[in-house]
Amino acid sequence: MDLKSALQDDNINLPDNFFYNIQKFKEQLFKWNKIHNLTGAKDEKTIDEFIYDAVFPISFLPKTKNLLDIGTGAGFPGMILAFGLPDTQVTLVEPLAKRASFLQFIKADLGLDNVRVVKKRVEDMESEIFELVTSRAVTDTNMLLKLSENFRDENSKLLFYKGEKVYDEVGNDLKHKIIKTKNRHYLLIGED
């Protein structure tokens, strides 16, 4: 099934320009990835799987004023969430120059007013509170909780894109929910 049909089948509510932005993003990602190693996803099928994986949480996330994505790499999930959530201010923190430049290029090319790219390690970012913190494939849950300390308060939610090992990483003391799809365990912290 193609990406559009899969997302429509799931009734995920996306803005009109979502697939236009996705198309442009993919064209640039292919171009840049030939020269720089931005992501291991080299073919369209894998990139579509990454996009589906990134955007699926829109089906269960509460409305969010702002979000911080830690270690966005080539755009997953933060840039894709920014396409899907035009009313959410999205901060992408990524220290690697080539990846941050790519994210900055996409922001400018698509005129994304809701995206800010910070070329830093998250530890070096100035403290600021976000309603939602996301991260995929950066580090384990404990370390992400630590890295996000200066960027959340008691009302913030955290969404970490995990695999089956998530059950070894969370205890009952942590208020959380795990939402499963075929290939993903989404860990949503801050919700029962």
Ligand SMILES: C[S@@+](CC[C@H](N)C(=O)[O-])C[C@H]1O[C@@H](n2cnc3c(N)ncnc32)[C@H](O)[C@@H]1O
């Ligand atoms: C394996 S990649 C994953 C990229 C993307 N999230 C994805 O799922 O495709 C990990 C990314 O995290 C970034 N990273 C590592 N340590 C970081 C830190 N302390 N703060 C912010 N980003 C970090 C790396 O530069 C890299 O781009």
